[in-house]
Amino acid sequence: MDEIYRQKVKQAFDLLPDFDFDVWMLFVRETSLAPDPALSLIYPYGLTWQSAFLISGDHQAIAIVGKFDGDNVRRVGAFTEVMEYTESIRETLVKAIKRLAPAKIGVNTSRNDPAADGLTSGMRLVLADILEEAGLGETTLVSAENLSGRLRGCKTVLEVQLIQAAVDQTEQLLDEIGTVIRPGMSERQLADWLHGRVEELGLGFAWEQNFNPIVNTGPDSVVGHSAPTDLVVEPGHLVHFDFGVSKDGYCADVQRMWYVLEPGQSGAPDEVTHAWNGVRKALLAGAEALKPGALGWQVDEAARGAMV
Numbered sequence: 001m002d003e004i005y006r007q008k009v010k011q012a013f014d015l016l017p018d019f020d021f022d023v024w025m026l027f028v029r030e031t032s033l034a035p036d037p038a039l040s041l042i043y044p045y046g047l048t049w050q051s052a053f054l055i056s057g058d059h060q061a062i063a064i065v066g067k068f069d070g071d072n073v074r075r076v077g078a079f080t081e082v083m084e085y086t087e088s089i090r091e092t093l094v095k096a097i098k099r100l101a102p103a104k105i106g107v108n109t110s111r112n113d114p115a116a117d118g119l120t121s122g123m124r125l126v127l128a129d130i131l132e133e134a135g136l137g138e139t140t141l142v143s144a145e146n147l148s149g150r151l152r153g154c155k156t157v158l159e160v161q162l163i164q165a166a167v168d169q170t171e172q173l174l175d176e177i178g179t180v181i182r183p184g185m186s187e188r189q190l191a192d193w194l195h196g197r198v199e200e201l202g203l204g205f206a207w208e209q210n211f212n213p214i215v216n217t218g219p220d221s222v223v224g225h226s227a228p229t230d231l232v233v234e235p236g237h238l239v240h241f242d243f244g245v246s247k248d249g250y251c252a253d254v255q256r257m258w259y260v261l262e263p264g265q266s267g268a269p270d271e272v273t274h275a276w277n278g279v280r281k282a283l284l285a286g287a288e289a290l291k292p293g294a295l296g297w298q299v300d301e302a303a304r305g306a307m308v
Contacts, residue, residue, distance in 0.1 A: 001044065001249065002076045007156045008041050009061050009078040012147070016057045019147050021104035026053040027123050036118025038108050038148045044249075045072045050089045050126070053079070056100050064092050090130055097134040106144030115152060116145035162250040166206075170245050170252035173197055181239055181258055187215035187228035198245060206244030206251035213243035235262040238272070282307040
């Protein structure tokens, strides 16, 4: 798995020239309490002491960490230099910044993207003091949200393989639950059945287990991100699942729906098949529009237009 992080750091090197800063810095502490979402793209473990990761346009990847985290960082093998400290990060980080001499430093702050907003207000104050000692003002700092978004969004070949494996596993389990659905079963029982299979296979959950899967049966079920209830499946119900497993650190998020036949029916009613075909047409139109260079609203417009 360490190869993923080596590939992502290399990818960050390749992306940096597209942005208006010289160094991308991740500055964190106590990541079990206040994680930076972007850190997980380049480093897999938690950190306790103040730690800085600096990736520069000249292909330097410097990790400055507390003494007891150094071995983990070296083991990953993604960084060209690992520097340890025992008392304070300040002196070591000041020297590294002076050596890199950046005109602009990209940091993980964002008004809009929670996945790119990992620098806490307290750590920004600490960083401001360090920058002043390094002879730089806080105006040196700019948002790295676009780099972070590109790095997260552009998957390596290995990442695609791992995502596909998570999708395949999720779809297999959904195929299985499709054979289990019966009138009289509750939403909670169906969820518990999938929980048991996830445990048997040694998998994780793509989001909180208490509402993964989301299960809805019939018109009285709550719409939205809610936990399964004791509502039971009845003939004539639509039964909906929103489910995803985590496998080797990558996740799937898949929705599927079944119609439960009433006595004498051989298929779903016309209004159900009409809606299903409309949704399918919209999904295919959106997929067709989803190409490099397309904007999100254009993909959305293609899908909505097909449905209308």
